[in-house]
Amino acid sequence: MQVDITGHHVDLTDSLRDYVQQKFIRLERHFDNMVDAHVILTVEKLDQKAEATLQLGGAKLFADAVSGDMYAAIDALIDKLDRQVKKHKEKLTDHHRVEGLQAKAAGGDLEE
Structure with missing residues (x-):
């Protein structure tokens, strides 16, 4: 994932850039299909x-x-994005029990 960092009225130091990069690695743990971040x-x-x-x-x-x-603002930002990424991932996952019901119906004759 490519992370672009821009600063308005603030000097972007190497430590600030590294801190943001490390925090975005945390997001990649939950969802690896991230393309770009600005x-x-x-x-x-x-x-x-x-x-x-x-x-x-x-x-x-x-x-x-x-x-x-600034570091507290970045932490809060990552927490918010983390919740959104988890919610998005849950929406992509199908949680219906169709597969389990089909397997139970097919294996139901074995109990007799």
Whole structure:
């Protein structure tokens, strides 16, 4: 997955870039079909804002977080994206019991 990081009114240090990269590795654990991510880190007066657009295979997710500390904003952003990725993955998984019912119907004659 390619992660693009942009800063508005903030200097992007190597430690900040590494921190964002490490956090996005956490998201790849849950869903490996991620294509692209674009992260924007912004400073507006006393607020530190982190927002990201995550492109998955077939979906586009967006989240943002505001905090007094940039690292806390990134943590909150990743938590929000993590929940969205899990929800998207659940939607892709078929949870119906059709297979189990078919197997039970086919094997039902063995009990007699």
